[in-house]
Amino acid sequence: MRVQVEPMPLDALVELVNGWGVEPRRAGARSDVPPLAPHVRRAGVARPVADSLTDDDLVRFADTVFGIFAADGTAARVAAVSELLSTIDVRPDVVLTDGVVRRMWWADRDDALLAAALLALRGQLADEDPGRLGICVDGGCADIYVDGSPAGRRRFCSVQCQNRARAAKYRRTRRDAS
Numbered sequence: 001m002r003v004q005v006e007p008m009p010l011d012a013l014v015e016l017v018n019g020w021g022v023e024p025r026r027a028g029a030r031s032d033v034p035p036l037a038p039h040v041r042r043a044g045v046a047r048p049v050a051d052s053l054t055d056d057d058l059v060r061f062a063d064t065v066f067g068i069f070a071a072d073g074t075a076a077r078v079a080a081v082s083e084l085l086s087t088i089d090v091r092p093d094v095v096l097t098d099g100v101v102r103r104m105w106w107a108d109r110d111d112a113l114l115a116a117a118l119l120a121l122r123g124q125l126a127d128e129d130p131g132r133l134g135i136c137v138d139g140g141c142a143d144i145y146v147d148g149s150p151a152g153r154r155r156f157c158s159v160q161c162q163n164r165a166r167a168a169k170y171r172r173t174r175r176d177a178s
């Protein structure tokens with residue numbers, strides 16, 4: 001069955017990958033996954049599709065998308081998105097909703113979540129700065145992020161990780177000095 005798909009909001013994409021991805025959970029020592037419903041409802045797929053997703057679906061999805069972020073550099077990330085797009089059937093369409101013309105896509109129901117993510121990442125790579133996809137550099141974290149800061153020099157997933165790394169560096173400096 002074909003369903004409507006829209007590009008996934010990037011913050012929703014980041015939450016899904018960090019919440020269900022094997023590597024972010026391993027690095028962050030999180031054994032549990034978040035509650036499914038509130039997360040998948042923002043994922044850019046139609047409500048019945050979102051409501052039918054299981055934790056296993058989310059883990060598979062998160063690991064696939066994590067692989068794009070783990071790819072080294074823009075060329076490898078573009079290749080990864082391109083390769084994944086070639087495995088699914090996504091058809092662009094245009095619709096008029098409440099007087100507004102919008103872009104929309106159709107995908108197979110089973111591919112809808114991945115299609116929504118790939119559309120978003122394709123947009124980020126092609127229309128925004130392709131260097132802004134990252135994995136937290138903190139040693140005890142492998143959460144992904146999309147850098148939306150003006151300067152575009154973000155290296156941590158969160159302020160917490162940045163502060164932890166800063167404190168560890170400060171302790172190292174003090175120890176070396178004494």
Ligand SMILES: [Zn+2]
Nearest residue numbers: 136141157161
């Ligand atoms: Zn982090």
